[in-house]
Amino acid sequence: MNVLALTLLSLLPILAVAILLVGLKWPASRAMPICYVVALILALFVWKVPGVQTAAATLNGLIVTATLLWIIFGAILMLNTLQQSGAMRSIRNGFTTITPDRRIQVIIIAWLFGAFMEGVAGFGTPAAVAVPLLVGLGFPAMAAVVAGMIIQSTPVSFGAAGTPILVGVNTGLSTDEAARAFADQIGAADWHAFLSLIGAKVAVIHATCGTLVPLIVVAFTTRYYGKNRSFAEGLRIWRFALFSALSMTIPYLLVARLFGPEFPTIIGSLTGLAIVVTAARLGWFMPKADAAWDFPPREDWPDDWSGTIEIEDIGHRFGEMSLMRAWVPYILVSLFLLATRMKFLPFAAWLQATTMKFEHLLGTAISANVPTLYSPGSIFVVVSLITCLLHRMDRPSYARAWRDSIRTTTRASVALIFTVPMVQVFINSSDGLAGYPKMPIALADGVAALAGSAWPFFAPFIGGLGAFVAGSNTVSNMMFSLFQFGVGQRIDVDPTWIVALQAVGGAAGNMICVHNVVAASAVVGLIGREGLVIRRTFLPFVYYALTAGALGYAIVWYRQAGLLNAGTIVAIAIAITAVAVIIRYNRQPSETIETHATD
Numbered sequence: 001m002n003v004l005a006l007t008l009l010s011l012l013p014i015l016a017v018a019i020l021l022v023g024l025k026w027p028a029s030r031a032m033p034i035c036y037v038v039a040l041i042l043a044l045f046v047w048k049v050p051g052v053q054t055a056a057a058t059l060n061g062l063i064v065t066a067t068l069l070w071i072i073f074g075a076i077l078m079l080n081t082l083q084q085s086g087a088m089r090s091i092r093n094g095f096t097t098i099t100p101d102r103r104i105q106v107i108i109i110a111w112l113f114g115a116f117m118e119g120v121a122g123f124g125t126p127a128a129v130a131v132p133l134l135v136g137l138g139f140p141a142m143a144a145v146v147a148g149m150i151i152q153s154t155p156v157s158f159g160a161a162g163t164p165i166l167v168g169v170n171t172g173l174s175t176d177e178a179a180r181a182f183a184d185q186i187g188a189a190d191w192h193a194f195l196s197l198i199g200a201k202v203a204v205i206h207a208t209c210g211t212l213v214p215l216i217v218v219a220f221t222t223r224y225y226g227k228n229r230s231f232a233e234g235l236r237i238w239r240f241a242l243f244s245a246l247s248m249t250i251p252y253l254l255v256a257r258l259f260g261p262e263f264p265t266i267i268g269s270l271t272g273l274a275i276v277v278t279a280a281r282l283g284w285f286m287p288k289a290d291a292a293w294d295f296p297p298r299e300d301w302p303d304d305w306s307g308t309i310e311i312e313d314i315g316h317r318f319g320e321m322s323l324m325r326a327w328v329p330y331i332l333v334s335l336f337l338l339a340t341r342m343k344f345l346p347f348a349a350w351l352q353a354t355t356m357k358f359e360h361l362l363g364t365a366i367s368a369n370v371p372t373l374y375s376p377g378s379i380f381v382v383v384s385l386i387t388c389l390l391h392r393m394d395r396p397s398y399a400r401a402w403r404d405s406i407r408t409t410t411r412a413s414v415a416l417i418f419t420v421p422m423v424q425v426f427i428n429s430s431d432g433l434a435g436y437p438k439m440p441i442a443l444a445d446g447v448a449a450l451a452g453s454a455w456p457f458f459a460p461f462i463g464g465l466g467a468f469v470a471g472s473n474t475v476s477n478m479m480f481s482l483f484q485f486g487v488g489q490r491i492d493v494d495p496t497w498i499v500a501l502q503a504v505g506g507a508a509g510n511m512i513c514v515h516n517v518v519a520a521s522a523v524v525g526l527i528g529r530e531g532l533v534i535r536r537t538f539l540p541f542v543y544y545a546l547t548a549g550a551l552g553y554a555i556v557w558y559r560q561a562g563l564l565n566a567g568t569i570v571a572i573a574i575a576i577t578a579v580a581v582i583i584r585y586n587r588q589p590s591e592t593i594e595t596h597a598t599d
Contacts, residue, residue, distance in 0.1 A: 006436060006445075009046055013439070017514060027531075028514065029414040036422035036425070050433075054425055056362040056366040057366055058425060063368040065420045081398065089320075090321045095137055100294065102221070103218045104286065112269055112272045120337040120341055127149065128376065140295060141525065143224070153508045158266075161266070162262040164473040168506075178485070178486075198496050202500045203252060203256030206504055212543070215234070215582075218234040220536065222234035226295065235581065235582055238586070251267055252268025255268060325390070328387075329384075340379070352374050355372065356372060357370075408525050415530070416515060444462050445483075457552075457567075460501045463504065464509030471516055484499050485498065497552055508544040509545075514530070521533060550567045550570035550574065
């Protein structure tokens with residue numbers, strides 16, 4: 001079969017997701033079973049993968065689904081516990097003392113606190129923590145999920161203490177002799193130094209692309225969930241948004257270049273939180289108090305804004321809870337995650353020793369692991385139990401928190417039961433009797449054949465594609481790092497920059513990843529509207545991947561094509577467009593905002 005036909009066939013499962021989930025707006029619980037069948041038919045009858053291997057891949061998917069549902073359950077339980085104890089009311093009031101402006105709140109919680117959660121734990125934890133917190137503060141569930149997904153970009157490549165680089169890229173490249181030879185050729189002291197070099201290049205691209213992410217989050221929040229449906233109302237705080245971006249990305253970049261891939265996101269987000277919260281309290285770059293932006297009254301919200309989890313205004317049964325006491329559960333989650341993810345502490349090894357391992361499922365090479373105590377879900381449950389005692393909750397209130405959490409998690413399970421197995425069948429489609437490379441590689445091969453020297457523009461999109469189907473930047477890097485390295489060598493450019501573009505694209509792909517969207521939506525009871533979330537996050541993903549590709553092209557080809565090449569032209573055009581949009585909307589009179597609003 002020729003490359004083009006194989007590429008088109010490999011694309012079919014992804015097209016099915018796009019058409020059913022995004023185009024036709026089917027709920028994931030209805031669309032994903034069909035997508036699973038499409039992937040299964042291709043694997044069995046085109047790739048001719050043995051039936052036992054597709055069964056093992058499906059079983060592996062179900063095991064992964066169980067681990068995801070445990071995380072979802074723990075996150076929902078945390079939210080319900082804080083609501084029932086009265087802590088959520090105190091947290092909400094605490095943010096109001098900083099500012100009642102929802103635009104500032106979403107930057108602090110989604111961009112900075114969410115980035116910290118990504119740096120510490122990764123693997124969907126930011127959405128599991130930040131999204132419910134936003135809902136608890138009074139954000140529409142849909143607005144919270146979209147914001148939580150858009151920030152799943154810049155922090156992700158160094159999430160979980162650098163796992164996408166130290167495990168993803170490392171696994172993809174470490175066994176290849178050409179990659180090892182290149183590392184020696186450029187004088188890398190050892191393999192870790194080579195990975196750190198790639199990580200530093202990843203940070204350069206992320207720090208540039210991430211500069212606009214807080215502003216995009218705010219603009220999308222006001223455009224789709226404001227009374228006037230206006231981008232202008234979000235863009236008017238561009239000074240604070242850019243200040244917040246740089247407060248995180250500058251230390252993030254410095255740490256990546258000086259210390260390696262483990263801590264850029266953790267230190268960058270903590271530094272940013274300290275700077276931005278202090279600046280907000282001092283009024284730096286802040287909108288005027290009488291110009292604070294809020295959502296319309298709850299009774300005016302369309303039905304698709306709200307989830308099934310209702311955040312009630314419940315007070316503490318012994319009077320108003322102190323802000324410190326209310327925040328202790330989140331502090332404990334952060335500390336427990338940090339302590340169990342740092343390799344120089346013994347806790348990670350202790351907890352990982354409890355991991356359940358399923359080797360060679362059904363006699364195949366496919367294996368699965370279930371991190372029981374090491375899972376963020378276990379930490380959420382433990383902190384929920386501590387919170388019950390710390391906040392002196394009565395038995396009926398805590399029982400209600402568990403009951404509501406189980407009910408919401410059960411509703412989310414239907415979509416994930418088909419989503420993750422589909423991904424596993426797609427990824428594990430190698431070694432078929434047809435002799436074709438597995439579907440993701442076949443798809444990438446076809447794109448590479450068409451792209452030629454323009455490959456740097458496409459490399460981030462391939463990384464994003466990997467994350468879209470696999471649900472993980474780490475897995476995307478495992479699948480495609482060696483492929484990207486090889487393409488870089490074939491077009492005679494520095495292949496480490498192409499691998500860096502892969503890692504950046506894989507991070508940005510988390511914005512549109514199906515099972516991340518399903519998981520984030522489930523945490524706030526927004527079941528069945530996953531396609532709408534992806535429609536909202538697709539444009540930010542394209543911005544991120546295109547900007548990364550333009551920067552990559554400009555960097556790898558500037559020696560041959562000069563500084564003013566296709567990459568710099570596209571990058572400059574994106575920058576000019578951003579500046580022009582900010583200027584236009586800042587000059588637009590306030591009274592004309594509503595006349596420009598459209599659905």
